[in-house]
Amino acid sequence: MTRTRKFENWMLTSGTFVAAALWIFPLYWAFITSIRTEERVVSNGAGIIPDEFKLGAYIDIIRNTNLINWYINSIATAVIITIVVIVSGMMCAYAISQMRFPGRRILYGVVLASFMVPIQALVVTQFILMNDMGLINTWAGIILPQLVVPVVIIVYKQFFDAVPKEMREAVVLDGGGDYTLLFRIYLPLNWGITTALAIITFIMAWNQFLWPFLAVTTEDQMTIPVGITQVNDAFGVFYARLMSVALLGAMPVAIAYLIFQKKVTEAVMISSGVKG
Amino acid sequence: MGVTLTNVSKSFGPVGVVHDVSLDIPTGDFAVFVGPSGCGKSTLLRMIAGLEDTTAGTISIEGRDVTDVEPAKREVAMVFQSYALYPHLTVFENMGFSLSLKKTPKSRIKDMVHEAARILHLEEHLDKRPSQLSGGQRQRVAIGRAIVRQPKVFLFDEPLSNLDAELRVQMRLELARLHKQIGATMIYVTHDQVEAMTLADRIFVLKNGKLQQAGKPLELYDNPGNQFVGGFIGSPAMNFLPGRALGRQDGLLRIGLESLDAHLLAKVATELSEGTSVKVGLRPEHLRPVEGGFNASVEMEEDLGGVSYLHARLADGRMIVVETRGRRESLDGRTVSLGADPGDVLVFAEDGGRLR
Numbered sequence: 001m002t003r004t005r006k007f008e009n010w011m012l013t014s015g016t017f018v019a020a021a022l023w024i025f026p027l028y029w030a031f032i033t034s035i036r037t038e039e040r041v042v043s044n045g046a047g048i049i050p051d052e053f054k055l056g057a058y059i060d061i062i063r064n065t066n067l068i069n070w071y072i073n074s075i076a077t078a079v080i081i082t083i084v085v086i087v088s089g090m091m092c093a094y095a096i097s098q099m100r101f102p103g104r105r106i107l108y109g110v111v112l113a114s115f116m117v118p119i120q121a122l123v124v125t126q127f128i129l130m131n132d133m134g135l136i137n138t139w140a141g142i143i144l145p146q147l148v149v150p151v152v153i154i155v156y157k158q159f160f161d162a163v164p165k166e167m168r169e170a171v172v173l174d175g176g177g178d179y180t181l182l183f184r185i186y187l188p189l190n191w192g193i194t195t196a197l198a199i200i201t202f203i204m205a206w207n208q209f210l211w212p213f214l215a216v217t218t219e220d221q222m223t224i225p226v227g228i229t230q231v232n233d234a235f236g237v238f239y240a241r242l243m244s245v246a247l248l249g250a251m252p253v254a255i256a257y258l259i260f261q262k263k264v265t266e267a268v269m270i271s272s273g274v275k276g
Numbered sequence: 277m278g279v280t281l282t283n284v285s286k287s288f289g290p291v292g293v294v295h296d297v298s299l300d301i302p303t304g305d306f307a308v309f310v311g312p313s314g315c316g317k318s319t320l321l322r323m324i325a326g327l328e329d330t331t332a333g334t335i336s337i338e339g340r341d342v343t344d345v346e347p348a349k350r351e352v353a354m355v356f357q358s359y360a361l362y363p364h365l366t367v368f369e370n371m372g373f374s375l376s377l378k379k380t381p382k383s384r385i386k387d388m389v390h391e392a393a394r395i396l397h398l399e400e401h402l403d404k405r406p407s408q409l410s411g412g413q414r415q416r417v418a419i420g421r422a423i424v425r426q427p428k429v430f431l432f433d434e435p436l437s438n439l440d441a442e443l444r445v446q447m448r449l450e451l452a453r454l455h456k457q458i459g460a461t462m463i464y465v466t467h468d469q470v471e472a473m474t475l476a477d478r479i480f481v482l483k484n485g486k487l488q489q490a491g492k493p494l495e496l497y498d499n500p501g502n503q504f505v506g507g508f509i510g511s512p513a514m515n516f517l518p519g520r521a522l523g524r525q526d527g528l529l530r531i532g533l534e535s536l537d538a539h540l541l542a543k544v545a546t547e548l549s550e551g552t553s554v555k556v557g558l559r560p561e562h563l564r565p566v567e568g569g570f571n572a573s574v575e576m577e578e579d580l581g582g583v584s585y586l587h588a589r590l591a592d593g594r595m596i597v598v599e600t601r602g603r604r605e606s607l608d609g610r611t612v613s614l615g616a617d618p619g620d621v622l623v624f625a626e627d628g629g630r631l632r
Contacts (some may be wrong), residue, residue: 016406082325143581164358164360165357166356166357166359167360169325169327169347169354169356169360170354170356170360170361170362170421172289172327172347172348173326173347173348173352173353173354173374174348174373174374174377174421174425175348175374175377176348176377180377184364185364188364189362189363189364227333
């Protein structure tokens with residue numbers, strides 16, 4: 001290896017290290033804050049080196065907030081959203097891609113158009129609708145407006161379009177119908193895409209803040225991201241507790257990410273169109 | 277019985293692709309639909325399978341009108357050019373898929389799949405997935421999938437096109453063997469006339485969606501119904517030369533090859549007025565050196581051992597192919613005088629119809 005090449009490598013490694021340090025610092029700061037006492041957090045001289053390991057903030061959060069409820073709400077709503085979004089998205093994409101019916105192109109146009117409408121623009125109408133249906137402060141109220149994820153339909157449609165038509169015809173001749181084709185042939189063929197889309201949908205649903213914040217007003221129906229705001233309200237600005245609830249809230253997603261890291265990266269690439 | 281098509285037509289919107297085709301394939305026959313790309317042969321096969329609607333006419337299988345019957349209930353099985361195997365299933369599962377959809381008992385599926393695998397020499401591959409197989413093996417699995425269904429009619433859509441030349445010859449023989457063994461009606465689509473000639477009991481030649489001629493391979497070869505069939509069947513292709521009727525000589529038709537300053541005699545009974553333009557069809561193996569024939573200068577010689585093909589240029593600039601047999605000195609660069617027996621000279625009218 002030449003000296004120039006070595007220097008280039010050293011520069012790249014250093015640059016990556018600095019970027020990684022900058023990225024991890026807020027997380028690190030949140031962690032060392034959460035293991036200090038509230039007094040220590042606001043006292044002079046509380047530097048970046050951890051000098052205490054107190055779990056008081058965590059214990060307090062678990063004892064004095066609805067954290068367990070928030071977990072249950074988050075898990076339940078995110079799991080239901082993921083399952084419904086994946087199954088309905090796949091079936092919708094199958095219909096648009098494989099079945100011939102009037103208005104098929106228009107339907108796909110509507111899906112594409114809805115992809116371009118920011119969620120924030122719809123929250124007022126969605127709130128009124130959910131309120132009229134009496135679904136505010138319910139899981140259904142949190143879940144329903146999150147069930148349409150156009151990118152899932154678009155990704156599945158691209159996949160279905162690419163499957164050779166002979167595969168479909170072989171199934172038809174074998175005596176299979178649309179459900180056979182979708183669930184016994186296409187679904188096993190695209191487990192990779194399905195897993196990737198399921199993970200990304202789950203993470204999006206878990207991290208969703210704006211809609212659950214609007215749709216839920218009672219503390220026991222809140223999801224974790226919304227619940228965090230209650231810690232702030234309930235205790236004033238108590239940094240250690242705030243950081244501990246934030247870390248506890250992020251933990252399941254972080255663990256899921258670490259386990260399915262490769263699939264998540266794949267999902268982001270698929271949904272952004274980098275990879276088909 | 278077998279498969280009968282009566283006045284069958286197919287249009288995609290305003291575009292007609294199959295026009296008024298009627299044909300009859302007896303039970304147990306190996307029928308081949310052959311023709312150039314876009315002639316409608318695959319569409320016709322797909323119509324028999326039920327994968328394409330029939331715009332007009334009726335399709336019957338073993339006496340039952342299946343024109344409006346859904347594909348799975350027509351008792352046909354199809355082997356696709358791209359194999360269309362299910363990549364996530366093993367060979368066993370692929371072959372037994374249709375039976376599992378019919379809720380056939382597992383023991384019966386096992387027996388039937390193993391029987392098909394035995395016929396196709398696939399026993400040791402039953403646990404593999406299609407991606408672990410070679411092209412030829414995949415094609416055999418596709419055929420096995422068809423056999424397991426025990427259909428009344430097997431449909432093959434250019435099944436050998438994706439294989440290399442050597443494997444194609446091998447699979448061709450296997451298909452012929454399979455047909456003998458099973459004895460079922462088979463319809464095979466190809467654009468390769470060699471496949472058609474070697475496999476078929478009966479060939480159906482199509483062009484522009486119309487049936488040009490049907491018959492046994494040698495019937496079509498010896499007695500093409502029109503210029504297209506004459507040119508399409510046979511390799512190397514038939515040579516065509518423009519000519520003009522010059523009247524009768526010893527009961528034979530005398531045809532002047534004006535551009536070559538020569539004439540040929542043909543065994544044609546049809547009376548033609550003198551000066552009528554015709555096309556003369558000469559198979560490469562029917563051309564032979566004669567005294568006083570038309571001259572051709574040999575530009576290239578393909579010596580294949582037992583047989584040689586001479587590519588020769590005529591006086592009017594046309595190229596023709598001449599087949600010779602047996603060893604002889606090279607004719608490359610030399611001019612030869614060629615002619616043919618009157619019985620071997622085929623004559624076609626200007627519109628392509630055969631004059632007999």
